[in-house]
Amino acid sequence: MLKLVSWNVNGLRAVMKKNFMDVIAELDADFFCLQETKLQAGQIEMDLPNYYEYWNYAEKKGYSGTAIFAKKEAMNVRYGIGIDHHDLEGRVITLEYPEFYLVDCYTPNSQNELKRLDYRMTWEDDFRNYLVNLNKTKPVILCGDLNVAHENIDLKNWKTNHKNAGFTNEERGKFTELLNAGFIDSFRYFYPDLTGVYSWWSYRFNARKNNAGWRIDYFVVSTDLKDKMADAKIHTEIFGSDHCPVELDLNF
Structure with missing residues (x-):
């Protein structure tokens, strides 16, 4: 089991x-895949003797950033997606293993008043192309904060959030395009109709206490891995961030 x-x-x-x-x-x-580490190189020391560490930092201090801690050393590592204007914010790490690519992603937020929605749309197309090209070589496991609640059941107050960042028709449509390109939302594969299970809650309005959350953290896998999937979990019992960890178990 992986x-x-x-x-x-x-x-x-x-x-x-x-x-x-x-x-x-x-x-x-x-594998532990982190997003929004908000670090620069050398700002933290981790005591993780059982793990290889892979870090991608944003140029802007205290912003964005990703990391992967892996028990097995990767064959190859890639930071970013090979497009300069997307790769300044430390948002993507790709590890290659014999059986799959593991991609850790922190998707850009469209922000208040959708200031960054146009950029987000460009990102979505370029990132999907990146994943599709990887998938031609071997299966892909994508995880991270993808900053979109895909369907109405993926957030508590969907009616009032319809045109807010993370739940616009445009963002949801891009997630649908990703799935249609040969990928599976692992949690919905196992729990297609389950409601009330979220991975992010605002720090305001007692959102977590009231479970007024959003499911925006995902494991998305190539359809080729469908038969390898054993379970998907959302660890709502774990605190420490405004997000909780999500998990995928695979039979390898």
């Missing part, structure tokens, strides 16, 4: 002061 966990930690230094190392030990995953 166990993969993805977590938007919303600042790794902050969550290190809470429970991060306990979560690492408790979940004991083969």
